[in-house]
Amino acid sequence: MRVTELANTMNTTADTVRYYTRIGLISPVKNPENGYKTYGQAVQQRLKFILSARQLGFSVDEIKDILVEADKGHTACPLVREIVQHRLEETEKQFQAALLLREKLRNAISEWQSKPDKVPTGHMICHLIEGNVHHKGDNNE
Amino acid sequence: MRVTELANTMNTTADTVRYYTRIGLISPVKNPENGYKTYGQAVQQRLKFILSARQLGFSVDEIKDILVEADKGHTACPLVREIVQHRLEETEKQFQAALLLREKLRNAISEWQSKPDKVPTGHMICHLIEGNVHHKGDNNE
DNA sequence: ACTTGACCTGTGTCTTACACATAGGTGTAA
DNA sequence: TTACACCTATGTGTAAGACACAGGTCAAGT
Numbered sequence: 344m345r346v347t348e349l350a351n352t353m354n355t356t357a358d359t360v361r362y363y364t365r366i367g368l369i370s371p372v373k374n375p376e377n378g379y380k381t382y383g384q385a386v387q388q389r390l391k392f393i394l395s396a397r398q399l400g401f402s403v404d405e406i407k408d409i410l411v412e413a414d415k416g417h418t419a420c421p422l423v424r425e426i427v428q429h430r431l432e433e434t435e436k437q438f439q440a441a442l443l444l445r446e447k448l449r450n451a452i453s454e455w456q457s458k459p460d461k462v463p464t465g466h467m468i469c470h471l472i473e474g475n476v477h478h479k480g481d482n483n484e
Numbered sequence: 485m486r487v488t489e490l491a492n493t494m495n496t497t498a499d500t501v502r503y504y505t506r507i508g509l510i511s512p513v514k515n516p517e518n519g520y521k522t523y524g525q526a527v528q529q530r531l532k533f534i535l536s537a538r539q540l541g542f543s544v545d546e547i548k549d550i551l552v553e554a555d556k557g558h559t560a561c562p563l564v565r566e567i568v569q570h571r572l573e574e575t576e577k578q579f580q581a582a583l584l585l586r587e588k589l590r591n592a593i594s595e596w597q598s599k600p601d602k603v604p605t606g607h608m609i610c611h612l613i614e615g616n617v618h619h620k621g622d623n624n625e
Numbered sequence: 626a627c628t629t630g631a632c633c634t635g636t637g638t639c640t641t642a643c644a645c646a647t648a649g650g651t652g653t654a655a
Numbered sequence: 656t657t658a659c660a661c662c663t664a665t666g667t668g669t670a671a672g673a674c675a676c677a678g679g680t681c682a683a684g685t
Contacts, residue, residue: 378651391614392614395615400585400588409609419610420611423610431589438582441579444575468551473533486632487632498632499672502634503671503672520633538671544671
């Protein structure tokens with residue numbers, strides 16, 4: 344099947360299919376008559392694997408490493424286990440970062456409720472963000 | 485003060501200071517004798533604002549917009565309120581995405597505990613990721 | 626004076642996973 | 656023939672810096 348057909352079948356985009364083709368993750372057969380790419384069943388299966396791994400947050404590079412192992416006939420399972428562990432750690436970090444930022448933003452919004460809008464001065468751009476600013480006068484520029 | 489001194493004072497990197505200079509967020513004075521950039525007190529204050537807004541997740545573009553308003557003498561506070569609201573919404577999304585992915589990864593690791601490592605076949609790259617695969621034989625490639 | 630190390634400069638590239646853009650070609654139905 | 660949908664290869668943009676390169680300046684030490 345052709346690019347768009349494969350993309351629709353796999354519930355992804357033609358751009359994604361073309362990108363993975365471009366970087367060598369999947370390989371089509373070229374129709375010699377019109378230059379069009381044709382993807383068979385095996386590639387569909389491979390793409391299914393790629394998309395599943397992407398869903399789990401695996402990077403394209405990580406997926407490439409897995410595929411290299413598998414293409415050599417080796418079991419890629421230990422590598423997959425390693426990567427998924429790493430992904431979990433990274434995701435935990437992102438989760439914590441998002442949690443922290445969410446808190447900060449909520450606090451900021453809450454505090455700013457009772458503050459008026461102010462015009463900027465030479466010492467202040469927006470007091471909401473700058474908080475309490477002590478004007479000491481300019482030293483040297 | 486010079487790049488590295490300002491960076492150290494503001495607890496950021498010289499690369500960040502140079503980057504913000506490059507994109508026009510902050511403007512140094514050039515020493516005509518050696519071409520070095522010198523940053524005064526006002527720039528330090530401005531950088532303080534920028535770094536605080538970055539801490540709140542404001543994008544550099546958003547910060548630029550705020551500074552443009554303030555530089556015109558207008559109050560940027562309404563814009564800041566708008567952006568922080570938007571940031572909160574985006575952060576909420578990221579938080580949810582991280583939560584979901586974390587769950588997925590934990591589930592995957594848990595499920596995979598009891599599964600052996602397998603060598604890839606023509607129909608399977610890694611069964612851990614692919615889950616239950618029904619071999620139906622190749623159609624056409 | 627020379628050397629060394631720390632800092633400086635302007636400019637360009639890299640990172641990630643696509644989405645988008647360009648300039649054309651192919652197929653098919655009206 | 657036209658219009659539309661799809662195709663191609665190739666290049667660029669996205670975001671916020673970090674890094675790279677090729678050189679210049681400064682100051683202390685030898």
